[in-house]
Amino acid sequence: MANALAEQGRWRDLDKLLARPGNIVGHGFEHSPTLREEIGEFVRVLVVGAGGLGCELLKDLALSGFKNIDVIDMDTIEVSNLNRQFLFRLQDVGKSKAEVAAKRVMERVSGVTIVSHFCRIEDKDLEFYNDFNIIVLGLDSIEARSYINSVACSFLEYDCDDKPVPETVKPMVDGGTEGFKGHARVILPGTTPCFECNIWLFPPQVKFPLCTLAETPRTAAHCIEYAHLIKWDEAHSGKAFDADDPVHMQWVYSEALKRAELFGITGVTYSLTQGVVKNIIPAIASTNAIISAACALEALKIVSGCSKTLSNYLTYNGLEGTHIKVTDFVRDMDCLVCGPGTLIELDTSVTLSQFIELLGEHPNLHLSKPSVTYRGNNLYMQSPPILEEMTRSNLLLLLFDLMGKVPKDTIHVSGTTEKDGKKTSCLRKLRVVFKGVVGGSTDMDIARSS
Amino acid sequence: MINLFKIKGQKREDAANANGRAPVKKQSAGELRLHKDISELNLPKTTTISFPNGKDDLMNFEISIRPDEGYYQGGTFIFTFQVSPSYPHEPPKVKCKTKVYHPNIDLEGNVCLNILREDWKPVLNINTVIYGLNLLFTQPNDEDPLNHDAAAVLRDNPKLFESNVRRAMAGGYVGQIYFPRCI
Numbered sequence: 299m300a301n302a303l304a305e306q307g308r309w310r311d312l313d314k315l316l317a318r319p320g321n322i323v324g325h326g327f328e329h330s331p332t333l334r335e336e337i338g339e340f341v342r343v344l345v346v347g348a349g350g351l352g353c354e355l356l357k358d359l360a361l362s363g364f365k366n367i368d369v370i371d372m373d374t375i376e377v378s379n380l381n382r383q384f385l386f387r388l389q390d391v392g393k394s395k396a397e398v399a400a401k402r403v404m405e406r407v408s409g410v411t412i413v414s415h416f417c418r419i420e421d422k423d424l425e426f427y428n429d430f431n432i433i434v435l436g437l438d439s440i441e442a443r444s445y446i447n448s449v450a451c452s453f454l455e456y457d458c459d460d461k462p463v464p465e466t467v468k469p470m471v472d473g474g475t476e477g478f479k480g481h482a483r484v485i486l487p488g489t490t491p492c493f494e495c496n497i498w499l500f501p502p503q504v505k506f507p508l509c510t511l512a513e514t515p516r517t518a519a520h521c522i523e524y525a526h527l528i529k530w531d532e533a534h535s536g537k538a539f540d541a542d543d544p545v546h547m548q549w550v551y552s553e554a555l556k557r558a559e560l561f562g563i564t565g566v567t568y569s570l571t572q573g574v575v576k577n578i579i580p581a582i583a584s585t586n587a588i589i590s591a592a593c594a595l596e597a598l599k600i601v602s603g604c605s606k607t608l609s610n611y612l613t614y615n616g617l618e619g620t621h622i623k624v625t626d627f628v629r630d631m632d633c634l635v636c637g638p639g640t641l642i643e644l645d646t647s648v649t650l651s652q653f654i655e656l657l658g659e660h661p662n663l664h665l666s667k668p669s670v671t672y673r674g675n676n677l678y679m680q681s682p683p684i685l686e687e688m689t690r691s692n693l694l695l696l697l698f699d700l701m702g703k704v705p706k707d708t709i710h711v712s713g714t715t716e717k718d719g720k721k722t723s724c725l726r727k728l729r730v731v732f733k734g735v736v737g738g739s740t741d742m743d744i745a746r747s748s
Numbered sequence: 749m750i751n752l753f754k755i756k757g758q759k760r761e762d763a764a765n766a767n768g769r770a771p772v773k774k775q776s777a778g779e780l781r782l783h784k785d786i787s788e789l790n791l792p793k794t795t796t797i798s799f800p801n802g803k804d805d806l807m808n809f810e811i812s813i814r815p816d817e818g819y820y821q822g823g824t825f826i827f828t829f830q831v832s833p834s835y836p837h838e839p840p841k842v843k844c845k846t847k848v849y850h851p852n853i854d855l856e857g858n859v860c861l862n863i864l865r866e867d868w869k870p871v872l873n874i875n876t877v878i879y880g881l882n883l884l885f886t887q888p889n890d891e892d893p894l895n896h897d898a899a900a901v902l903r904d905n906p907k908l909f910e911s912n913v914r915r916a917m918a919g920g921y922v923g924q925i926y927f928p929r930c931i
Contacts, residue, residue, distance in 0.1 A: 431753045505865040509892035531856045669787035688803040712784035725784040
């Protein structure tokens, strides 16, 4: 009885958002007393990462009406996680983060199903990702974000007018924290900038000059990087350093300590060693909570339309007071990952060499000396001579055959283009469609009319 | 978007029944940028490039530098390049495979070139790095030493340094360390 009451009370505020009309609602919002249940029934959300942000995200999403949640994380729980990754207990150390987090949230929020995946994000195929309506990211690396972004954008299709086809849009909400700073952003591929459109927002990692490490170390971090980058190779010829292997980390720590003593430097500790080598900045629980809350709210807004979504990048700084700023970044229309590219319709009888010629004459491209690459296969390289020679035999083959007889696909070309007498080198994405092949141009027509 | 998701669920079932072709992963932005870099390479005449894994793996390649002036004239030095998917956000990893007596390259093949670490910028490219490596052979410098002994000799006794370089390149000992022939 008390439980049933609590259960009702739990959704009271959420229902106010979903069951009533409003003035700043998103496009196509239809308020309804059953909207919350529909979200629970129809929406599948994937949470990538079950660490500091992931724990918060799972809790927040489960309490926001999402009922079909999957979580993926390859990491296991460490003692140092316990201060902020609040779904984990001391006896969980060594177990999968995804599995434990899923179990704990399901125990606390009835009616929620969380499926855990204890593996790397690269281990799942594209179909796995395509099954979700929305992907929420709680990650700590640029590489992983970039990977998920490229996967999500790979579902995106454009119609003949270079407009994104709505049902191919895979929305993402990305959260990130570093100490007292954090960001939350909404990525609607084809509409708002994707991760790759403004990857330059991320500052480059601080890197010390090797010679400073070798000759004139001045800080504890210098000693650690010396042990990590120079001493390791000297002592373990050929064996790769593994930052996740405690034996390796311990070795680097003890070598760094020796070096620090030699130069009279203090401050080398095991946790600093981990921090420097893995580039870790101490995590703050409240930053994670704030950023995760913003992300979960955006996810709810995207699926329900109960309010306009963040547009499109929120930064938070809690170091001195609280600074929150929202910036409306613009897309890179030439983005190779999410951009529309240039639509080119071809006959199946076109050879690679004819195709290359065509790129030079194309009114929007004027591409001279283009090199062509398709899904990791370099079809033709203009330079260096050694690669030109290896790819030359492709020139006489049919492009349709070289692309595995697919009706349509994306291909990339780089070359030089001339505009107002100025030559610039460029890399272009092309959407190649073969005329008269089933699933090719006919598909595009359907996309246009829908 | 909820209405769209409802339709989409239905459509996906249809597509699965129709046995639709599963999409394949696309090339990373880093790979594509590297493709551009490589297709625009303008190598100095001292340098050749090779792709040990064939034409479709541009992320791992080797270059060979044969300096035509300076202390290292006549030697051949091989460098391996490892480019990560986050290129050009991250610089390529470069190692010298040829054991060399050089103030800025250590005996493990680590290379002290500013644009490979602290001064790397995404606007730089593979060509810039190759020119930088060439510069190391024409202008070795004793101010950023990785091989401390070689740097000290270059600074204090350039004549001795020159003969040490010759001896190392011909295949021989400098002090306690043996250098295989690379001429």
